[in-house]
Amino acid sequence: MTLAPEHRRVLPLADHKPGRSAMTCLYRCGNACAHPAPNESENEYFGDIVAGAVAARLSRRGLLRLSALGAGAVAAGGVLSGVGTELAAAATPAAPRTPKGALTFTPVAPNTADAVTIPSGYKSSVVIRWGEPVLPGAPAFDVKKQTAAAQAQQFGYNNDYVAVIPLDRHGERALLVVNHEYTNEELMFPGVKSVADTTAEHKKIAMAAHGLSVVELERVGDTGQYRPVKKGKRYNRRLTASSKFLLTGPAAGSDLLKTKADPTGTVVLGTLNNCAGGLTPWGTVLSGEENFNQYFVGGNGAPAAEQPALKRYGIDITAAVPSGNRRWDLVDERFDLSKHPHEANRFGWIVELDPFDKNSIPRKRTALGRFKHEGGGPTISNDGHAVVYLGDDERFDYIYKFVSDKKVRRGDTKHNMTLLDSGTLYVGKFSGDSPAAEIDGTGKLPADGAFDGTGTWIPLVRGNESLVEGFTVEQVLINTRLAADKVGATKMDRPEDIERNPVDGKVYVALTNNSNRGATGAAPADEANPRNSNRHGHILTISEKHNDAAAESFTWALPIVCGDPKDASTYFAGYDKTKVSPISCPDNVAFDKAGNLWISTDGNALGSNDGLFATPVSGSEAGHVKQFLTVPKGAETCGPFITPDQKSVFIAVQHPGELEGATLDTPKSVWPDGQYARPAVVVTWRPKGDQRIGS
Template identity: 50%
Template structure:
């Protein structure tokens, strides 16, 4: 249902929420990532400092091949890569689309104060929820009752905090690319459930063991069939449907790739090292051209208590202290000092692949893509038909990665072709990025001021970690490189980035966009200072990197900063590819990126309430022409919430977003958000008389009179 803003009750908010260091309310940092940014970043490697390599950079003209570089210079996709415009589809391995045009028509909304508890959309649009935490999706699932939660029921209901989102067509043959998908009147909604917050999920009647069991069941993923009357209309989910599925901590996964069966993957439960129960802290993801969904296991370190003493564990932030969730009190595998479970933590931190079209198929953990804190993985098909996946490691001072499959993709969606394509991520080459700038070191002073050439840019190379089935890292085997990928990347000298989260290729131009969310520790005592690809110390607002490759399988590239984020009215170090800063929507803490059918970039944010005092939201960014760098806000999410998994469909004039952790700064007894039901006190509705937030999937569509 859609509730008019004027009819929604005002919340009795007496105090400003407590924001943790760097971003988010304190509760979100605690439950989502175990206060990751409050602890020293685990990357203490002595990688070559950027300033040490800047003096050896070639001239700007040589590096960029004469590309125009004045302030506001434009990188025009395939043309900038040396291809004629008509060759763009061949270059990127995609068909259809041209990457230009205005796309969705809307007037940018005003930025919303961080205490606003509402989804705000442009004039002429309205929003409604598709599905919420606790909605039943499997036979036997009951209507959500906050006072009668159980592990058994949660396994039959939609999970908690939602992140990656896609709505796939009824048949995989209608998937053309990441954006060229024909969604009809039936579809499959696929989403992740990243983490839980027991402080706002349960009242005082629940014992701690039950709360922990429900939370384990609320993690994972959901697949839900959805229907609508016609394209452009809002979707309704089906409570019982053949492809509905819940993936949780008891779901069996297959482990594949070079590390499968290795001694460091074996446990008393799985002496073969080839199967594992569950997936943890699933953040962003990606949809493959063959119709499967990739999901990244991100802050899995906070769920395990380890024996301690292994520096490789410390590099991932693992600790011998009791965990915040306390699952080790119920399940011995979450305390790796228990005999037989010494390797359990090695079985998490991977990219997961699930086939939404086959609810009987075991999801797969792909070890060939490396183990770290995966934000997600997004694939594109190279000219030689090999699959290339881009990934970010979401931690301060960590890295950007690329995987190139050994085998080529087969066309079509026959059973034979899909079976082959589902093996493409099982074997291939893994690389990590090294960025080199072209400006004198003295011009990168940490303030964010542009260097004299008018842009932050340079060249880069993909440093090999595993190539042709062999380790490229001295002193490490293939299995060690993939199990301890951070250590391997430290060894070869990768560039430390400001929390690289979503990394996604534009399906029309092939250019790759890296959302660096923030890094408040850059330039602090003992930590690396500003570099040209990370030009601000105490970087609270983040930035977006644009990578230009001649071929997705090549090992060198050019790069530039598309935008250096922030509120221009508060911060004079912002940059928007030369577009006037006073004409953009303020944006901070870029997290997820996506593309529409016109090739426009869309960004969702996570951390604006802390950084610029505004609710998070989703934004469109023009990539070409005289408006390159123009940022326009389309949507704002409720207070304390994060905007996740943006999905834009110009065919239907619809936008989708996952609203994660609304009201995280409250408690069960005193909620600070009533999203999405906005019930008045005493009013009975879909959740009885309970007044509290429920993470949900939201759809935005054009107003078309009475529906």
């Protein structure tokens, strides 16, 4: 049975980065690690001074039980959150009896196989690949006959964020919403050995391969397997680097956002480098624009007064054409900042998409600030305000939070679609509780046995009032990094995905790595970033006052310091490290209904493929990290998304075969079809009865 819209539920479910190939560094982030970190502020360091178990059922039209908001939701064992992770509790085995929600799967061993490797007793399949038809009438994919017109109707490249939104009570139909972050031209086109070999049509195809896809799915029988609906006409959609987007909120219409093509400063063509995202409690999808800086040329020809801000966002202001640039300016001159200096300011936002209305125009919400958004983790405060946690994925950049002025209203779509246009934008400041001398950069625990401390959320903007001296509201929101520099925010080790746990109400932050921590002239180790040359990253938790997402103060801790368990600098919540799976470079996080933490990785610096991991966060098993799957050679694990019935876990296998020297003609991965590499979304499930993922 398909529900009427008003009854739909959003149910959750060179010198380059360690473990990452030079090709990834070039195309993913424009060789960010090969350049000085854009943050040159002298903010103080510590040495000097997280959806799910939703207490309400959610609807495309709003919340069906808004009364569940508040601290009582957490006290009852859940916190109302829109991150898209409401999950059925894991089954309790009859014998021997194990704790509810226990993770009993046998870990997958680290490997370098060109395959998705899963635990014994599980099955997996590809849901959809790059180039497969999305829109009705789209042509079948032919790698030798690609066109931009065809790609704009087909599944895009390098799938990243994954959301699966049920269309009925039992999840027989669902909407798959996926970000397409960037392109690998060598791996896409025959005869291309570098981006310099690409033709004008290749560039247009690449532009069409960016953006987002919305694809209607159906369950295969009574299993956890899903496949695309053959004629998905109602919902299926492709958004590209040329689609129409609207700028909304306090900065919309700013002179800094106006261009010759858009003198209003409110209409943007395209979305770029979309990384992670989140599901809101009112049924929309958030998508974060990340490494947008690498798409532009002509930074050296931009007005001198605007170059410092461009530099702070990683845009090259010394060369007319940065090395390795895709040269989209040759087919669309708006990517030349010497001619259109404000075009870059129109990227780096959180995009909000209504996946149920394929005719709707997505919004870029300026009230949430502009930086390299990994994603947006939505939830609701105790008194009903929308809250979004935000990470700026750059070495030594910051953690942010947005709290809406308005409250969520049950069933009021028109109202709820304005929530992210006005509110308070905060940046985080973290203080350790141990003497500076005890944080020596080796990862050794301080005398109190934990890396932890307190923190505050520093307000930058409240509604239409700037709280940063010398900055207007528009300047704070468009050049958010500069405003955060000025108020003394804490420099972090690449904050990426940030989500709120459905059970304990804590906010979990994936800090991927920072090999420059402690380097000459760079910030030294501090209690929240306790290792110099941090190649493997860590997990940070934020516990806000009164367990309220709108609070302005918090405590924090590091339950997991990643790496090889044999390395003395690692920490796994005090768990026996001889039983822990090696884990490196946490990227995205998710939770099941039991509150278990699931972590996907990007850039494993331990010599094996990236993967998906899970661990309890409380009780005697807290810190028992177990590897659930690995992805093929050269790939990154994106997602994950666990379906509401916990029968299925979706991941995106991004950039398989992205290794030095690889091309489409001479691939270093042939996953998934044995010919050449194709990014794809994969679903894994247990084939027997109603057994749950993880059990």
